[in-house]
Amino acid sequence: MRSLEYGDEEVGAKEIMFAVPSMVIGIGILFLPRSLANETNFYDGAVSLLIGGFLAVFFTWVNAKLASKFPGKPLFSFVPLLVPKPVVFVLKMILTVHAMILAAYEVRMIAEIAKQYLFDQTPVEVLSVLFLLVVVYAVSGSRVGILRLNILFLPIIYCVALAISFMNIAYFDYHNLFPVLTTDWNGYVAGIKQSFFSMQGFAILLFYIALMNKPKEAPKAAVKGMGMVILLYLVLFTTCIGVFSNDSTSTMVFPTIELAKEIQVPGGFFERFESLFFTIWIMAIFNTAAMSLDMTVISLRSMFKKLKKKNAIIIISPMVYLICMYPQSFIEIMGFGKIISYSGVLVAIILPSILLIIAKIRRIGES
Amino acid sequence: MKFLFGRKGFSKSQAKQQSNEDFYIGIFKDLEKNINNIQSSMHSPNDLIVRKIKLGTTDVKCALFFIDGLADSELINHQVLPSLLFEVKKSDIHLSALPEEILEVLIEKVVSNSEIKRANTFDELSLALLSGDTILLIDGLTDGLIIGSRGWENRSIEEPLSEGLIRGPRDGFIENLRTNIILIRRRIKDPNLRLTSFKIGRRSKRDLVMAHIEGIANPALVKEAKRRLETVDLDDAPESGYIEQWIEDNFLSPFPQLMHTERPDKVVSSLLEGKIAIILDGTPFVLIAPVTFGNTLQSPEDYYERWMVGTLIRILRYIGAFIAVFLPSIYIALVSYHPGMIPSKLAFSIAATREGVPFPAFIEAFLMEFTMEMLREAGIRLPRPIGQTIGIVGGLVIGESAVRAGIVSPIMVIVVAITAVASFSLPSYSFSISLRILRFVFMLSAGFFGLYGIILTYIMINIHLVNLKSFGVPYSAPFAPNFLRDWRDLVIRSPIFYLSKRPKYMQTDDKVRFNKEGESS
Numbered sequence: 001m002r003s004l005e006y007g008d009e010e011v012g013a014k015e016i017m018f019a020v021p022s023m024v025i026g027i028g029i030l031f032l033p034r035s036l037a038n039e040t041n042f043y044d045g046a047v048s049l050l051i052g053g054f055l056a057v058f059f060t061w062v063n064a065k066l067a068s069k070f071p072g073k074p075l076f077s078f079v080p081l082l083v084p085k086p087v088v089f090v091l092k093m094i095l096t097v098h099a100m101i102l103a104a105y106e107v108r109m110i111a112e113i114a115k116q117y118l119f120d121q122t123p124v125e126v127l128s129v130l131f132l133l134v135v136v137y138a139v140s141g142s143r144v145g146i147l148r149l150n151i152l153f154l155p156i157i158y159c160v161a162l163a164i165s166f167m168n169i170a171y172f173d174y175h176n177l178f179p180v181l182t183t184d185w186n187g188y189v190a191g192i193k194q195s196f197f198s199m200q201g202f203a204i205l206l207f208y209i210a211l212m213n214k215p216k217e218a219p220k221a222a223v224k225g226m227g228m229v230i231l232l233y234l235v236l237f238t239t240c241i242g243v244f245s246n247d248s249t250s251t252m253v254f255p256t257i258e259l260a261k262e263i264q265v266p267g268g269f270f271e272r273f274e275s276l277f278f279t280i281w282i283m284a285i286f287n288t289a290a291m292s293l294d295m296t297v298i299s300l301r302s303m304f305k306k307l308k309k310k311n312a313i314i315i316i317s318p319m320v321y322l323i324c325m326y327p328q329s330f331i332e333i334m335g336f337g338k339i340i341s342y343s344g345v346l347v348a349i350i351l352p353s354i355l356l357i358i359a360k361i362r363r364i365g366e367s
Numbered sequence: 368m369k370f371l372f373g374r375k376g377f378s379k380s381q382a383k384q385q386s387n388e389d390f391y392i393g394i395f396k397d398l399e400k401n402i403n404n405i406q407s408s409m410h411s412p413n414d415l416i417v418r419k420i421k422l423g424t425t426d427v428k429c430a431l432f433f434i435d436g437l438a439d440s441e442l443i444n445h446q447v448l449p450s451l452l453f454e455v456k457k458s459d460i461h462l463s464a465l466p467e468e469i470l471e472v473l474i475e476k477v478v479s480n481s482e483i484k485r486a487n488t489f490d491e492l493s494l495a496l497l498s499g500d501t502i503l504l505i506d507g508l509t510d511g512l513i514i515g516s517r518g519w520e521n522r523s524i525e526e527p528l529s530e531g532l533i534r535g536p537r538d539g540f541i542e543n544l545r546t547n548i549i550l551i552r553r554r555i556k557d558p559n560l561r562l563t564s565f566k567i568g569r570r571s572k573r574d575l576v577m578a579h580i581e582g583i584a585n586p587a588l589v590k591e592a593k594r595r596l597e598t599v600d601l602d603d604a605p606e607s608g609y610i611e612q613w614i615e616d617n618f619l620s621p622f623p624q625l626m627h628t629e630r631p632d633k634v635v636s637s638l639l640e641g642k643i644a645i646i647l648d649g650t651p652f653v654l655i656a657p658v659t660f661g662n663t664l665q666s667p668e669d670y671y672e673r674w675m676v677g678t679l680i681r682i683l684r685y686i687g688a689f690i691a692v693f694l695p696s697i698y699i700a701l702v703s704y705h706p707g708m709i710p711s712k713l714a715f716s717i718a719a720t721r722e723g724v725p726f727p728a729f730i731e732a733f734l735m736e737f738t739m740e741m742l743r744e745a746g747i748r749l750p751r752p753i754g755q756t757i758g759i760v761g762g763l764v765i766g767e768s769a770v771r772a773g774i775v776s777p778i779m780v781i782v783v784a785i786t787a788v789a790s791f792s793l794p795s796y797s798f799s800i801s802l803r804i805l806r807f808v809f810m811l812s813a814g815f816f817g818l819y820g821i822i823l824t825y826i827m828i829n830i831h832l833v834n835l836k837s838f839g840v841p842y843s844a845p846f847a848p849n850f851l852r853d854w855r856d857l858v859i860r861s862p863i864f865y866l867s868k869r870p871k872y873m874q875t876d877d878k879v880r881f882n883k884e885g886e887s888s
Binding site for chain 2: 011012014015114118119122127130131134137138141142145146148149150151152153270271272275276279280282283286
């Protein structure tokens with residue numbers, strides 16, 4: 001059979017491969033070099049990054065494996081096969097709340113950074129409501145459409161991210177990277193935690209693999225996608241340390257955006273590359289926000305079977321807006337980020353692992 | 368009460384009409400009755416010609432009907448009438464007095480036209496008559512003959528005005544359906560070229576032909592196109608644009624979901640890619656479906672020139688499309704919100720030229736773009752000899768006076784001029800109109816929210832694009848869904864022998880165009 005039929009709402013392995021980095025790359029990488037530099041000496045963060053990355057790859061595989069065991073079935077139609085009903089309900093609640101807070105966090109963050117780098121006078125409320133409206137428009141379209149948007153945007157995001165690394169080569173001082181392996185164990189562990197947190201988001205696999213026409217290919221594609229993320233993070237972290245050195249990186253709020261600030265465009269075509277960089281990075285954050293809002297809609301609709309998609313969106317979006325307006329300061333917003341990281345551990349690691357083990361033991365689903 | 372009576376009266380007259388229609392459907396045995404019937408149904412127009420004759424040596428009365436001007440009178444005078452009147456006498460064909468047998472003999476032995484058929488309903492006859500055919504009715508028979516005699520004045524085949532090429536075939540479609548089909552058939556001598564006929568228009572009964580190549584086009588696509596064409600219910604379709612708007616997927620989209628062209632070579636290459644063509648009688652514009660975003664920026668000339676030239680021109684067009692959409696909005700965003708992003712020297716000179724300008728950048732840009740659009744529209748509407756005046760007036764108004772009067776800055780004039788030139792560089796007119804609409808949307812969003820507004824609008828348009836479909840084919844293919852192999856013929860145009868496969872996004876039946884190694888291997 002053909003892999004893509006006319007008008008069918010199906011996706012191939014490529015869409016899944018692109019969905020993982022699109023979901024993962026967002027706000028996290030903008031400040032990850034800072035948190036890594038805080039915990040480790042010199043370039044040792046790379047070790048934490050690689051180990052954290054390896055963990056992320058493993059759990060990506062777990063998620064993909066679990067979802068691909070039940071072809072054509074989204075998370076909430078196969079979970080009842082594995083665990084009793086009350087547990088399923090709690091799971092739905094947790095996922096709805098997690099995804100909603102995640103969407104709100106992305107929306108708020110984008111407004112904050114936009115205010116800092118693009119608009120210093122427009123209020124955050126206006127900036128975030130505009131962004132939220134665009135996300136709502138995306139979610140009210142088809143689900144496959146969101147996955148296709150990833151394919152459209154991700155190459156642009158990678159191009160601009162690699163461009164800021166490449167264009168900083170002139171300022172790159174490799175002395176900043178040495179000496180190696182001077183950090184103590186606690187530093188590494190903290191670094192692993194930080195990098196693992198910024199690689200979360202692969203829980204979307206549980207929702208989107210159901211759309212695949214060949215779910216068997218899912219684990220491989222998802223792992224490949226995660227590999228792309230680690231590569232990008234590594235490049236950006238290396239550039240940050242090489243250009244700014246560990247000490248100054250650890251004092252910057254968004255070291256990755258600061259990298260763009262350093263760039264002199266050859267020929268003086270335009271200045272302040274960081275505004276352009278952030279403008280394009282909005283696409284990355286948009287992908288994350290759109291998929292998390294979509295997850296919220298799926299989870300909410302699984303609890304209320306008769307709820308139409310349109311109504312679900314109408315109910316959820318004001319809630320997301322209220323949540324995203326709740327934090328009053330930047331520190332509070334970062335606190336939000338922490339909550340999401342910890343609940344993400346629950347949603348994307350503990351639950352899928354347990355479910356996979358149950359499925360293995362009870363031999364449910366295709367092997 | 369009166370109302371009720373009125374209703375009653377209405378239904379009565381309707382019933383009468385109903386019975387009248389029944390009355391018309393068949394053909395009478397009596398010839399005079401038939402003549403009266405046809406004449407009165409058309410209210411005896413003076414171009415309806417009824418020629419009564421007696422067949423050969425017999426005494427059987429019959430009548431020829433045709434419409435002067437629609438039917439080829441040369442053909443009727445020199446071929447149809449002589450054969451009915453004289454050649455029957457000369458030859459040894461025996462016409463019996465029995466009317467039932469006459470018809471067969473006429474078809475088989477007398478009338479020398481290649482196109483001839485029997486008809487027994489009044490509807491059939493009148494449609495044929497109005498299409499330019501000649502009708503032969505015989506006294507005592509309830510069957511009539513339709514003799515093909517369509518022939519009217521046509522424009523000759525000329526080079527299409529709307530799509531100019533430097534290199535490529537010079538012939539273009541004309542208003543006649545038959546000629547247009549011939550132009551396609553002459554290029555594809557494949558028996559699998561399928562032409563499906565439809566009649567469009569309740570009143571106009573225009574011919575419409577859907578062409579596809581069986582074995583290449585995806586059957587699902589062909590079925591869907593047929594289904595959509597069958598639903599068309601219009602009074603008349605003066606141009607294929609009516610059909611396009613009736614069968615397109617999303618009428619709210621600014622993007623064209625069918626392409627139109629006057630060039631047979633473009634139609635043929637689309638057919639070979641597995642697409643379908645819709646040819647309507649009375650217009651030189653042939654529709655091609657489905658369309659993807661990439662198709663709108665392709666021109667047949669890309670393939671006629673060598674691949675490097677084709678590739679470079681295509682890249683140029685993509686840049687042109689980008690400029691046509693984004694340049695004014697980026698100017699607005701940078702000048703009014705992010706002056707820091709402009710290099711300092713340029714920023715100073717822009718600020719200096721904008722010194723006397725009383726408006727914000729958005730109003731300035733809007734005024735100029737609006738004037739530009741108006742000039743463009745005026746240039747099309749004016750008769751050709753005066754058309755050039757508009758160019759001079761426009762050039763003076765935009766280039767000189769507006770700047771001197773201090774309404775706009777010179778930089779703005781440059782921006783508008785580059786935008787206009789860029790939008791003219793696009794091969795598809797309907798697509799460049801879509802981009803013009805989008806340009807104003809972007810200008811508006813840049814006027815309110817600068818770069819942030821531009822990027823959000825850009826994301827929104829992308830959302831729209833990935834959800835848009837043209838006959839079931841995603842509009843954003845082969846970008847997303849991603850078919851890397853099709854990228855060989857997307858932004859770049861690879862050398863001909865690398866294009867050995869048909870586009871994957873079309874899901875064609877026959878996937879291979881030719882053998883890359885050449886015929887021998």
